[in-house]
Amino acid sequence: MSDLSSLLFPENEIRIGISQCLLGSEVRFDGGHKKSRFCTDTLGKYVKYVPVCPEAGAGLGIPREPIRLVDREAEGIRVRGTRSDDDYTEVLESFTQETVPKLDHLCGYIFLGKSPSCGMERVKVYRLNGHLADVRKSGVFAEAIMETYPALPTEESGRLNDPVLRESFLTRVFAYSSWQVMKREGITPGKLIEFHTQYKPLLMAHNQQAYRDIGAWLAGVNKENIAEKAEEYLPRMMAILKQPASRKNHTNALMHLQGYLKKSLSSKERQHLRDTIDQYRTGQIPLIAPLVLMRHLFEVHGCDYAGNYRYLFPYPEALAMTGEEQR
Secondary structure, eight states, X not given: OOHHHHHHSXXXXXXXXXXXXXXXXOOSTTSOOOOOHIIIIIGGGTEEEEEEOHHHHTTOOSSOOOEEEEEOGXXXXXXXXXXXXXXXXXXXXXXXXXXXXXXXXXXXXXEOTTOTTTOSSOEEEEOTTSSEEEEEEOOHHHHHHHHHSTTSOEEETGGGGSHHHHHHHHHHHHHHHHHHHHHHHOOOHHHHHHHHHXXXXXXXXXXXXXXXXXXXXXXXXXTTTHHHHHHHHHHHHHHHHHSOOOHHHHHHHHHHHHTTTTXXXXXXXXXXXXXXXXXXXXXXXXXXXXXXXXXXXXXXXXOSOTHHHHHHOSSOGGGGOOGGGGO
């Protein structure tokens, strides 16, 4: 990890909630697990996990009868056993209501997909006759987490195999963590403006209009409205970062940062950087190429502008390399 990256990600405890079976714990209905190597071997080096298995925690036992969501029409959607048809809704909801309020210190959550308790979305719902219903829902526990903490970065373990979705989740987790650090220290108008300044290019890369809107909205922050502004800022920021960053927006962000280096670079370095950004703009090279070059130039020449670093290092570099890339 480079020096700049080390400064941005010091040794601290970023806590992420996770479906317990993803860590290799044998808590599933069949006594097995769904261990995720990315979660345990890669991301686990940078975060502290808070593992939860709602079904085991609710006392359903290990092993246990599989459960599923069933549309009981007048009774609504219930959690029922697949063999006995026993109703586990109350015990699962009771555990959820007791546990979720205790997780306000988390900076993200990784769920097991398709689970009637932990699935983020597209969880199957069955009719009384056993056939699939047309609707899909979130699992009982996952739904409560997302409703209670709407700005919290969440993702399913399987979707983290997609590089774009993984990058989005990691970017949001580490931004959320930075926000939590500032919140613990006490948010003032000056600190909020400084925080926003650090993330300007990153927000620009995800949505230029939303970036301009949040900047104009934040311009009026003062001692009287800081509490209101701070409460609204995080959801707005997370909503922007959740949107896919386009090649055009990345190019604009790169060119914006290029301006802070122009006085320090030699003519040869300036031309090389311009050419590299243009090659990315036209699709000849991936984003990592101009990023690595710009990281190098900022390290060599330095820059007083704080906003570049969160764009160049949205999360620790090693987390961008998984699977074949790590070999």
